[in-house]
Amino acid sequence: MTARSLADVEYNYKVINERIAEAAQKIGKKREDITFLAATKTVDAATINHAISLGLDHIGENRVQELLSKYEDYNLENCSLQFIGHLQTNKVRQIAGKVDLIQSVDSLKLAKEISKESKKRNITTDILVEVNIGREENKSGVFEEQLEELLCQIAELESISVRGLMTIPPICDNTRKIQKYFNNMHKLFIDISQKKLDNINMSILSMGMSADYYEAILEGANMVRVGSSLFGARNYT
Numbered sequence: 001m002t003a004r005s006l007a008d009v010e011y012n013y014k015v016i017n018e019r020i021a022e023a024a025q026k027i028g029k030k031r032e033d034i035t036f037l038a039a040t041k042t043v044d045a046a047t048i049n050h051a052i053s054l055g056l057d058h059i060g061e062n063r064v065q066e067l068l069s070k071y072e073d074y075n076l077e078n079c080s081l082q083f084i085g086h087l088q089t090n091k092v093r094q095i096a097g098k099v100d101l102i103q104s105v106d107s108l109k110l111a112k113e114i115s116k117e118s119k120k121r122n123i124t125t126d127i128l129v130e131v132n133i134g135r136e137e138n139k140s141g142v143f144e145e146q147l148e149e150l151l152c153q154i155a156e157l158e159s160i161s162v163r164g165l166m167t168i169p170p171i172c173d174n175t176r177k178i179q180k181y182f183n184n185m186h187k188l189f190i191d192i193s194q195k196k197l198d199n200i201n202m203s204i205l206s207m208g209m210s211a212d213y214y215e216a217i218l219e220g221a222n223m224v225r226v227g228s229s230l231f232g233a234r235n236y237t
């Protein structure tokens with residue numbers, strides 16, 4: 001990364017923080033109520049570490065191979081490393097113990113594997129359950145009506161702890177449509193919270209990316225995952 005790009009990251013980091021603060025304030029929350037997680041796919045460790053030096057304290061990778069290739073180089077002293085992509089069951093053991101939160105759990109099979117690999121290491125792994133709020137085919141996440149059953153099944157497992165929900169809504173060409181998805185997701189989050197299911201902690205609602213994190217916060221997100229607005233456009237996704 002060139003000095004120019006690092007200066008861009010600095011500028012972007014500041015702008016995003018200000019927009020997060022502004023959105024939070026609009027709905028009576030504080031900046032600190034919202035977690036800014038940087039989606040770091042395709043970004044080199046030096047650039048990520050630069051962002052961390054600015055105060056960024058949550059990063060998320062979405063490919064196991066890429067996470068492992070950068071793992072030794074991240075400066076994680078004051079930063080939480082999370083997994084935000086689709087996770088194959090056979091790769092769980094490669095990241096268990098390395099990440100603080102797996103955001104993308106959408107099946108009992110995957111949860112069981114995380115439970116097994118965590119137990120082996122004597123740790124508890126925090127997870128979010130991913131919801132396919134737009135009911136899109138070929139997309140990760142459970143449908144709304146499957147959520148409660150899956151949560152209850154996961155709650156029975158050892159060494160795994162549900163901390164909330166995550167979603168990636170359909171790509172929308174207008175703000176009102178996307179806000180509707182975020183709003184539905186927030187309702188679901190509140191609904192599940194109020195049921196006070198045993199061993200289910202609903203504290204994190206992770207939704208909103210570069211194009212729509214502002215709207216997501218207005219609709220109740222308390223964690224946003226921002227990539228390209230911080231690091232610049234990716235050559236591949």
Ligand SMILES: *Cc1c(COP(=O)(O)O)cnc(C)c1O
Nearest residue numbers: 039062084209210225226227228
């Ligand atoms: C890449 C990615 C993001 C961020 O996307 P941008 O549009 O670049 O902000 C958020 N969430 C997940 C799961 C991602 O893979």
